[in-house]
Amino acid sequence: MGRGWRWRRRRQDWLTRDLDNAEFMLRVSRWLASRWSRHDFDVGSILLDYTRRLSEAGRHDEALSALDEAIAIGRRHVHAKPLRYAPNLAAALLMKAHLLAELKHLDEAVSSAEGAIDIYRTLVPGDQVRFEPILFAALTSLGFWRHRRGQFNAALAPFEEASVLARRLPPERIADRAMALNNLGAVLQELGRASDALPPLEEAVAIRRRLLAEDRGRYEADLVASLRNLEQALSGVGRYVEAVEVIDELAALSRSSNATADGESGPA
Structure with a gap:
């Protein structure tokens, strides 16, 4: 077997370990959030990182589900705490737009990007x-x-x-x-x-x-x-x-x- 195969194997091993670590952190954060709602922010942040790792591993459906969860968390809290939740909500919407575009769902990608842009416009002055x-x-x-x-x-x-x-x-x-x-x-x-x-x-x-x-x-x-x-x-x-x-x-x-x-x- 050539060096290309070994490189792909090492990359796959790295992605697997990375995902395992992210999934562990996500379980811990979800457990904390189930008891103290302030930890919802941590769940949302970890979901963004988790999405990146899922996308790198080619697990697009799971990545979209993770983004939907992050978006739901952001929308639940953004009106009460805009400075804390708006950046993550905008990031999740934009990440979803890029992933949808990659999957050739352009109508949905445009809609998600428009939502992200609306939020970023409110964040720029600050x-x-x-x-x-x-x-x-x-x-x-x-x-x-x-x-x-x-x-x-x-x-x-x-x-x-x-x-x-x-x-x-x-x-x-x-x-x-x-x-x-x-x-x-x-x-x-x-x-x-x-x-x-x-x-x-x-x-x-x-x-x-x-x-x-x-x-x-x-x-x-x-x-x-x-x-x-x-x-x-x-x-x-x-x-x-x-x-x-x-x-x-x-x-x-x-x-x-x-x-x-x-x-x-x-x-x-």
């Missing part, structure tokens, strides 16, 4: 540093999922809000700013608003060109996607000479690497 980046990520995911459902108009609002928040991200997250600007420009272009799409797309391309110089392998596909969006927007407003220049840049990228000038446009 702790912007902690919660605003999470809100940015949640809005980006919601936009993607709405876009995947073909709901371009509905995808626009979260992408717009995410693009505003992206400007307040720390400098080391410049790639996320480019992603947010590209997403916004791509959806505006798809809605026939090419002139509105150009400024965010031009900025996204400028950022991704700089990132490409730092790490070609990591950022080239992103630049290709943004260039495709930019070419379509330029063509949409009749700036054909500039559109041809973008096509030439895509062709040059294709010749010099594995990137393809025929890659898909859209959010990326």
Whole structure:
């Protein structure tokens, strides 16, 4: 047997031990919560960690059940103790949304993400540093999922809000700013608003060109996607000479690497 099998076996053993420990802590916390309701918070927190471990082990149905329990606990207490329970409730809703999306239940994923976003918006004023980046990520995911459902108009609002928040991200997250600007420009272009799409797309391309110089392998596909969006927007407003220049840049990228000038446009 090869090293790959041994690595998978060691990982499985680690996941099993990890789950056993989490299940033990969960049993203890549930026992305490059955006697003192203040321990409901501990149960909810442990359920979030337990869900991560279940997901890593591929036990998705159990992970969803654990999240539903965490959400029920949060909803039971959040009105009386919002500062204590709202962060965990929002986290559970967002985790559920991502798991549902992974399982291709996009309608349910969108609904769960919307609930999480509503809560994160209330949390940001109290702790912007902690919660605003999470809100940015949640809005980006919601936009993607709405876009995947073909709901371009509905995808626009979260992408717009995410693009505003992206400007307040720390400098080391410049790639996320480019992603947010590209997403916004791509959806505006798809809605026939090419002139509105150009400024965010031009900025996204400028950022991704700089990132490409730092790490070609990591950022080239992103630049290709943004260039495709930019070419379509330029063509949409009749700036054909500039559109041809973008096509030439895509062709040059294709010749010099594995990137393809025929890659898909859209959010990326």
